[in-house]
Amino acid sequence: MKIYISADIEGIAGVVDWKETEKAEADYKPYSAQMTREVKAACKGAINAGAKEIWVKDAHGPGRNIDIDELPKMVRLIRAWSEHPFSMMQELDASFDAALMIGYHSGAGTDGNPLAHTFSSEKIAYLKVNDQLADEFLINTYTAGLAGVPVVFVSGDETLCESVVNFNSSIKAVATKKGISNSVISIHPDEATARIKAAVQEALDEPNRKLCKVNLPSGFKIEINYINHAQAYRASFYPGVKQLNPNTVLFETDDYFEALRMFSFLL
Numbered sequence: 001m002k003i004y005i006s007a008d009i010e011g012i013a014g015v016v017d018w019k020e021t022e023k024a025e026a027d028y029k030p031y032s033a034q035m036t037r038e039v040k041a042a043c044k045g046a047i048n049a050g051a052k053e054i055w056v057k058d059a060h061g062p063g064r065n066i067d068i069d070e071l072p073k074m075v076r077l078i079r080a081w082s083e084h085p086f087s088m089m090q091e092l093d094a095s096f097d098a099a100l101m102i103g104y105h106s107g108a109g110t111d112g113n114p115l116a117h118t119f120s121s122e123k124i125a126y127l128k129v130n131d132q133l134a135d136e137f138l139i140n141t142y143t144a145g146l147a148g149v150p151v152v153f154v155s156g157d158e159t160l161c162e163s164v165v166n167f168n169s170s171i172k173a174v175a176t177k178k179g180i181s182n183s184v185i186s187i188h189p190d191e192a193t194a195r196i197k198a199a200v201q202e203a204l205d206e207p208n209r210k211l212c213k214v215n216l217p218s219g220f221k222i223e224i225n226y227i228n229h230a231q232a233y234r235a236s237f238y239p240g241v242k243q244l245n246p247n248t249v250l251f252e253t254d255d256y257f258e259a260l261r262m263f264s265f266l267l
């Protein structure tokens with residue numbers, strides 16, 4: 001079994017402030033260490049389930065957060081950014097049996113995480129796909145669908161986990177914390193790793209992987225609301241994009257790769 005792990009930091013146990021997510025800050029170290037520990041727990045669960053190959057995408061900020069020395073030897077770690085439109089799912093293809101997401105977080109326009117955002121917290125007020133608020137889980141799960149890979153496990157804040165289970169109740173979700181306004185109520189970091197390891201092992205069960213197959217919608221109507229109207233004006237020149245109002249643009253396509261190509265230029 002070959003497993004793909006996409007890892008972010010804003011949904012890692014305890015993380016509550018941007019300073020804890022930025023390499024240059026004194027507060028960063030314990031939280032990047034916990035990000036590594038949660039990825040390691042997912043690897044252990046996957047190995048218990050029979051994984052022989054595990055690829056990890058370090059998908060936060062500069063993509064240089066995870067300490068590979070702490071991970072099992074079989075791991076291939078994708079660090080930094082190639083700028084391929086698959087972005088947080090770089091190198092994913094049909095050779096993988098399942099994808100897992102660690103440290104994911106609530107999207108822009110929701111209140112489930114003090115750090116709720118979708119791709120760019122500085123640029124994007126919200127992103128909608130087919131009239132529903134979209135988070136990075138949804139965007140990246142559709143990418144997995146395009147590659148023909150089921151997403152079977154997600155960990156992150158409680159509100160994100162609710163959106164995951166609403167999308168497909170067969171996906172196993174582990175909540176590491178609950179966001180309340182600018183605060184979080186976190187479980188213990190060791191409890192987070194224990195729950196992740198156990199749930200990943202369960203999620204990779206073959207019948208469950210089948211239930212997690214991603215069905216892509218037949219069309220994608222994508223609305224991007226920018227914090228700054230000048231960004232919407234700029235975006236309006238991308239082929240196929242229409243400006244709906246000063247801050248919002250619309251892009252429609254049947255081909256999800258075209259949506260990802262658009263995101264890589266406009267987000």
Ligand SMILES: [Zn+2]
Nearest residue numbers: 008009060061
């Ligand atoms: Zn992040």
